[in-house]
Amino acid sequence: MVHLSALGWNSYFQEHWESIVQPGWEPVRVAEQQKESYRVVGETGEITAEVSGRFRHTAHDMSAFPAVGDWAAVSSHGGRGLIRAVLPRRTKLSRKAAGLRTDEQVLVANVDAVLAVTSLNQDLSARRMERYLSAIWESGAQPVLVLNKADLCPNPREAAAEIAAVAPGVNIHVVSAATGEGFDDLGSYIGPGNTVVLVGSSGVGKSTIINRLLDSNVQSTRDIRSSDETGRHATTYRRLFMLPGGGVLIDTPGIRELQLWDAGEGLDETFEDIGRLAAECRFRDCQHETEPGCAVRDAIGASRLESYRKLKRELQHLDRRRDAAAQSEQKKIWKQRNKALRIFYKERE
Ligand SMILES: Nc1nc2c(ncn2[C@@H]2O[C@H](COP(=O)(O)OP(=O)(O)OP(=O)(O)O)[C@@H](O)[C@H]2O)c(=O)[nH]1
Numbered sequence: 530m531v532h533l534s535a536l537g538w539n540s541y542f543q544e545h546w547e548s549i550v551q552p553g554w555e556p557v558r559v560a561e562q563q564k565e566s567y568r569v570v571g572e573t574g575e576i577t578a579e580v581s582g583r584f585r586h587t588a589h590d591m592s593a594f595p596a597v598g599d600w601a602a603v604s605s606h607g608g609r610g611l612i613r614a615v616l617p618r619r620t621k622l623s624r625k626a627a628g629l630r631t632d633e634q635v636l637v638a639n640v641d642a643v644l645a646v647t648s649l650n651q652d653l654s655a656r657r658m659e660r661y662l663s664a665i666w667e668s669g670a671q672p673v674l675v676l677n678k679a680d681l682c683p684n685p686r687e688a689a690a691e692i693a694a695v696a697p698g699v700n701i702h703v704v705s706a707a708t709g710e711g712f713d714d715l716g717s718y719i720g721p722g723n724t725v726v727l728v729g730s731s732g733v734g735k736s737t738i739i740n741r742l743l744d745s746n747v748q749s750t751r752d753i754r755s756s757d758e759t760g761r762h763a764t765t766y767r768r769l770f771m772l773p774g775g776g777v778l779i780d781t782p783g784i785r786e787l788q789l790w791d792a793g794e795g796l797d798e799t800f801e802d803i804g805r806l807a808a809e810c811r812f813r814d815c816q817h818e819t820e821p822g823c824a825v826r827d828a829i830g831a832s833r834l835e836s837y838r839k840l841k842r843e844l845q846h847l848d849r850r851r852d853a854a855a856q857s858e859q860k861k862i863w864k865q866r867n868k869a870l871r872i873f874y875k876e877r878e
């Protein structure tokens with residue numbers, strides 16, 4: 530029998546649970562999300578579950594559906610589970626869903642730390658890290674940068690210093706999942722009651738790190754010799770694992786690009802240095818372009834400043850599209866009401 534606390538259950542969830550629980554409901558944590566169903570784990574083990582019809586009808590949008598890491602209420606029916614409700618999330622890592630829609634996709638919920646993994650041999654990109662960090666700060670979880678494959682990099686410290694310059698306030702760890710270098714320090718994020726997720730591009734070594742931390746080969750990894758570096762994804766589903774010593778790890782498939790979702794504050798955190806310096810610009814509304822007495826332009830590299838602007842524009846664009854979507858939704862509602870009114874008056878005539 531598994532103790533819920535070993536899965537990350539605590540007084541926050543307990544309190545919400547008591548306000549919604551109904552006879553026959555059991556608390557479970559979403560361990561894996563497949564196409565139409567979920568694997569959920571509770572005190573009595575793991576089962577497959579789907580959302581109930583009622584849940585589907587009352588879900589206001591995609592983000593209301595269960596995500597890996599969520600705590601949910603299930604009732605079980607002959608070995609299969611029906612998800613009745615999702616408990617409020619303490620943290621959530623979101624992105625804009627792929628495609629043209631303006632939907633929030635919750636990648637994982639209720640994580641304490643997000644380990645953004647990159648590889649020191651080819652993947653290292655300050656610009657990509659800024660994007661990740663904006664989303665992670667916004668999630669409410671602690672951002673941590675993990676620079677993996679130190680064994681393949683001639684000068685890992687130098688590379689780490691470069692990344693540190695664009696990650697104020699973020700812990701950075703140089704590790705090698707091949708040799709185990711740097712793993713003692715990673716242990717500090719993991720422990721009883723804690724949940725940690727690994728995110729990053731495909732092939733950077735997320736699953737290899739998970740395997741080493743779990744001390745077993747639960748996750749299959751990609752054999753780089755038999756495929757090119759940017760080839761297929763080894764991991765295809767987000768998946769939660771319990772560590773023997775307590776604590777929960779979540780592995781995720783590599784993502785090509787992380788489109789921001791509602792990360793205004795996350796952006797400010799990520800570019801905290803720009804905000805701090807801007808207070809010293811001569812003009813209060815300084816755009817840090819050609820204004821005299823600008824404190825930001827010279828102190829911050831041009832590419833970091835451009836990256837900040839780009840991400841800001843992206844969020845503004847998203848805001849406008851969400852407004853437009855909300856307006857057309859509102860129009861639909863008015864149309865229906867007007868139609869109903871017309872019928873109503875017609876009938877009275
Ligand atoms: N030399 C070296 N190779 C590593 C290290 N970590 C991982 N690898 C190798 O990198 C390849 C990709 O590792 P994976 O763990 O599958 O990468 P991933 O991030 O899980 O990839 P996706 O599941 O596709 O997102 C495998 O061949 C690993 O053996 C490391 O620290 N050093």
Ligand SMILES: [Mg+2]
Binds near residue numbers: 735736763764780781
């Ligand atoms: Mg993987």
Ligand SMILES: [Zn+2]
Binds near residue numbers: 810824826
């Ligand atoms: Zn300025």
